Amino acid sequence: MNVIKSTKDYAILQNGNNCYIDVRGTDIHHGLGTAVKDLYNDAEIALGQTPHRTNVIYDDYIHQKDLLPGCTWHGEGHSLGGRIVNDIGAFDKNIDITSFEAPGNPNNINNNITSHKIDGDFMAFGHNSSAIIMHNN
Secondary structure: OEEEEEOOOEEEEEEOOEEEEEEOOOOOOOOHHHHHHHHHHHHHHHOOOOOHHHHHHHHHHHHHHHHOOOOEEEEEEEOHHHHHHHHHHHHOOOEEEEEEOOOOOOOOOOOOEEEEOOOOOHHHOOOOOOHHHOOOO
């Protein structure tokens, strides 16, 4: 497994012809700046908006996708990270998504998102994914 890029928020990995974008969830223990940024993104979800971090990660995914044209892309995430990969998967049908406990119901118009939730966990519900209206031009 080759690490293409690794940040506090996500990692892009390559294993042969498979490329992965893995996005972490809310982390209030990783420092005050990270906690504030994550809670801001969580508040955007609660208000029915696309989390700001989605646009940043999506732009990097598109850049890496251009650099690695032979890859089959996969995205994984939990909680806030799951919501972000769900939004990316709703916007781009060419990435297979697996999310866990992501807030909202994914807008799975491309049939490429598998979202796992625990029944009764109120944190994983809320506003539906708004990725269909995400703009990156």
